[in-house]
Amino acid sequence: MDEKGAQSTLRFILTAGCDGYADSLKRSVLVALWFMFLTFPIMVIRVDTIENTIDWRWMNLAFVGVGSFVLSFLWRWLLERKELMKGQAARESVVERLLTQASTIPSARLGLLVVVAGIALAFPHMAGMYQTNIMISCLTYIALGLGLNIVVGLAGLLDLGYVAFYAVGAYAYALANMHWGIGFWTILPIGALLGTLFGIMLGFPVLRLRGDYLAIVTLGFGEIIRLVLENWGDVTMGPSGIAGIDRPTFFGIEFGVMDSINYMYYIMLALIVLTIFCVNRLQNSRIGRAWLALREDEIACQAMGIDKTKTKLMAFALGATWAGMAGVVFAAKTTFVNPASFTFWESAIILSVVVIGGMGSIRGVIAGAIILILVPEYLRAFSEFRMLIFGATMVLVMVFRPQGLIRAKRKVYTYDKSTVAGAANE
Amino acid sequence: MSESVLNVNEICKDFGGIRALDDVSLNVRSKEIAALIGPNGAGKTTFFNCITGIYTPTSGDVLVNPKDGSERRVNGMKPNHVTELGMARTFQNIRLFPSMTTLENVMIGTHCRTKSGIWGAISRNGKARGEEQAIIEKSYHLLELVGLERYANELACNLPYGKQRRLEIARAMATDPFLLLLDEPAAGMNPQETYDLQELVIKLRNEYGLSILLIEHDMKMVMSISDSVFVLDYGRLIASGTPKEVSENPTVIKAYLGEDEDD
Numbered sequence: 001m002d003e004k005g006a007q008s009t010l011r012f013i014l015t016a017g018c019d020g021y022a023d024s025l026k027r028s029v030l031v032a033l034w035f036m037f038l039t040f041p042i043m044v045i046r047v048d049t050i051e052n053t054i055d056w057r058w059m060n061l062a063f064v065g066v067g068s069f070v071l072s073f074l075w076r077w078l079l080e081r082k083e084l085m086k087g088q089a090a091r092e093s094v095v096e097r098l099l100t101q102a103s104t105i106p107s108a109r110l111g112l113l114v115v116v117a118g119i120a121l122a123f124p125h126m127a128g129m130y131q132t133n134i135m136i137s138c139l140t141y142i143a144l145g146l147g148l149n150i151v152v153g154l155a156g157l158l159d160l161g162y163v164a165f166y167a168v169g170a171y172a173y174a175l176a177n178m179h180w181g182i183g184f185w186t187i188l189p190i191g192a193l194l195g196t197l198f199g200i201m202l203g204f205p206v207l208r209l210r211g212d213y214l215a216i217v218t219l220g221f222g223e224i225i226r227l228v229l230e231n232w233g234d235v236t237m238g239p240s241g242i243a244g245i246d247r248p249t250f251f252g253i254e255f256g257v258m259d260s261i262n263y264m265y266y267i268m269l270a271l272i273v274l275t276i277f278c279v280n281r282l283q284n285s286r287i288g289r290a291w292l293a294l295r296e297d298e299i300a301c302q303a304m305g306i307d308k309t310k311t312k313l314m315a316f317a318l319g320a321t322w323a324g325m326a327g328v329v330f331a332a333k334t335t336f337v338n339p340a341s342f343t344f345w346e347s348a349i350i351l352s353v354v355v356i357g358g359m360g361s362i363r364g365v366i367a368g369a370i371i372l373i374l375v376p377e378y379l380r381a382f383s384e385f386r387m388l389i390f391g392a393t394m395v396l397v398m399v400f401r402p403q404g405l406i407r408a409k410r411k412v413y414t415y416d417k418s419t420v421a422g423a424a425n426e
Numbered sequence: 427m428s429e430s431v432l433n434v435n436e437i438c439k440d441f442g443g444i445r446a447l448d449d450v451s452l453n454v455r456s457k458e459i460a461a462l463i464g465p466n467g468a469g470k471t472t473f474f475n476c477i478t479g480i481y482t483p484t485s486g487d488v489l490v491n492p493k494d495g496s497e498r499r500v501n502g503m504k505p506n507h508v509t510e511l512g513m514a515r516t517f518q519n520i521r522l523f524p525s526m527t528t529l530e531n532v533m534i535g536t537h538c539r540t541k542s543g544i545w546g547a548i549s550r551n552g553k554a555r556g557e558e559q560a561i562i563e564k565s566y567h568l569l570e571l572v573g574l575e576r577y578a579n580e581l582a583c584n585l586p587y588g589k590q591r592r593l594e595i596a597r598a599m600a601t602d603p604f605l606l607l608l609d610e611p612a613a614g615m616n617p618q619e620t621y622d623l624q625e626l627v628i629k630l631r632n633e634y635g636l637s638i639l640l641i642e643h644d645m646k647m648v649m650s651i652s653d654s655v656f657v658l659d660y661g662r663l664i665a666s667g668t669p670k671e672v673s674e675n676p677t678v679i680k681a682y683l684g685e686d687e688d689d
């Protein structure tokens with residue numbers, strides 16, 4: 001960078017993009033004062049009830065002041081920077097560019113695929129049981145995220161009750177196993193089918209709703225399913241749940257606990273591969289394009305001859321299918337289900353995975369699940385701050401990368417005139 | 427005298443207490459370019475919405491004659507069924523699918539003429555692949571028709587305004603219509619673009635045998651390309667006929683000059 005450029009950069013950093021140093025400093029000072037005032041009663045005054053004295057912790061006041069000054073300055077600076085980089089924001093980020101490059105060069109793509117597959121396959125043998133367990137739960141969220149991605153990311157239907165279908169799958173296996181001793185592999189397709197059915201069941205009444213209204217109704221649906229599970233004790237065993245669910249067998253062979261976890265891991269991995277395969281094919285198909293059109297502009301979509309009802313129902317049904325399957329796997333992994341595993345909180349996390357990762361983007365959803373599920377697991381040391389970090393991440397991503405970490409890319413169609421002419425002649 | 431493809435009989439449309447369309451009757455003949463003109467707020471867009479199923483007319487009949495010769499009443503039909511019958515439209519305020527590519531926007535138009543479903547998409551069997559290839563080819567040819575093939579893989583929202591309007595026409599063409607409804611296709615275009623558009627409209631009529639009904643404010647364009655003109659004012663059809671007849675009609679001149687209306 002030449003001197004002038006460096007100077008202007010320095011100036012920019014110092015002024016946080018405001019009109020002048022004085023202005024930016026003034027604003028941050030005001031914010032700091034305001035925060036000192038707000039936190040004064042809790043941060044500074046402490047009543048010592050034993051000695052009946054009051055501690056004045058002025059040091060804390062200084063910390064709050066300096067901290068909020070720095071944060072406010074930083075925040076303003078980041079926002080301004082984002083404004084300035086608006087033109088560049090339309091371009092891809094470094095990660096996205098690398099991914100795109102890697103996927104356009106065939107050898108790089110193959111190499112990347114082999115490396116990822118290798119790591120994924122070897123993971124349970126390299127890492128311990130604990131790590132594998134965490135990984136399974138991460139994979140579950142990837143599968144759920146990819147399923148919800150069909151509904152929210154592709155078709156643009158905000159579904160806050162997605163966990164209901166997950167519960168349907170899990171309870172389907174738990175109940176069938178408890179009452180009739182039916183095995184995992186029989187229930188897996190049935191759970192998927194039940195998910196589809198429930199998806200259609202939810203889809204019908206909400207066909208006319210969109211946006212916030214849709215969100216509220218789906219939220220209610222999720223809660224209804226949970227309440228039914230909780231209160232219909234005769235069938236679902238109520239809040240105490242169902243324990244002792246069989247783990248999956250391998251052609252009739254049963255495993256010990258350790259092997260069984262590894263086996264679960266591979267089942268989950270296979271499910272993910274299947275999901276990615278299907279979603280990838282769907283999103284660049286006639287149906288997938290119809291979903292996108294529905295998301296982008298409902299009126300134009302209908303005017304172009306797309307049946308809105310059918311398209312919406314298909315999105316709901318397919319999304320729910322994956323949740324149903326993931327539910328069966330979840331029940332088999334934990335060998336225990338109860339309604340507490342299927343609260344709204346779960347729906348919210350799955351939705352966050354999709355939104356933070358990047359709506360409509362498979363790679364984005366995977367990245368989102370890894371960040372939202374794995375990072376908190378490894379940050380157990382800061383477990384009190386988990387929710388805080390979670391919330392902060394959400395806010396930061398929404399402000400600075402509203403399209404998600406890895407944006408969806410549309411397929412590039414190459415059209416070779418000569419081959420088409422040849423085909424026409426045949 | 428060729429037979430009519432669109433026959434609208436005395437339709438009315440009320441919005442609460444406001445009558446936006448009042449007994450409008452109109453007839454578009456096969457392979458004709460007809461223009462619907464009138465001051466802003468006259469009800470032209472509302473008329474389009476009523477005949478394409480986006481609104482249901484309060485009263486009256488909308489009859490269309492698809493190529494197979496059977497007459498169909500389309501009042502109250504869903505927009506997608508109207509499009510399936512063979513009426514395709516563009517929008518005054520451009521309604522493309524912004525985050526899809528130009529080619530994909532046109533591909534959407536082929537949706538109602540193709541069949542492959544979820545299983546076809548996942549299995550990519552021979553039939554689905556063949557259909558997909560045909561969709562790509564057809565869409566690409568339509569892009570060539572409107573001169574946008576260079577932008578095939580650009581996002582639709584990155585196209586300049588005039589090109590977006592042409593893309594909307596290509597997308598409408600992909601639904602294989604017999605009647606094309608264009609809502610102010612030249613709005614916001616410069617004279618050169620307007621001229622190119624005019625050529626395109628004539629080409630669509632001559633080479634594809636389409637009937638075209640267009641709403642337009644550019645009188646030069648209306649007068650030079652249309653076979654018949656209908657004039658709306660305050661929801662009423664105040665005149666119709668050849669461009670020459672209409673331009674000499676005193677009521678029309680009055681409506682356009684904005685003189686006081688005396689009944």
Ligand SMILES: Nc1ncnc2c1ncn2[C@@H]1O[C@H](COP(=O)(O)OP(=O)(O)O)[C@@H](O)[C@H]1O
Pocket residue numbers: 441444446464465466467468469470471472473
């Ligand atoms: N959905 C609606 N609800 C209420 N009034 C409407 C609606 N759509 C159109 N109108 C009214 O109908 C009249 C005709 O509008 P429009 O058809 O858009 O005119 P234009 O001839 O400029 O296309 C206007 O007065 C408008 O306010």
Ligand SMILES: [Mg+2]
Pocket residue numbers: 470471472518
């Ligand atoms: Mg209008």
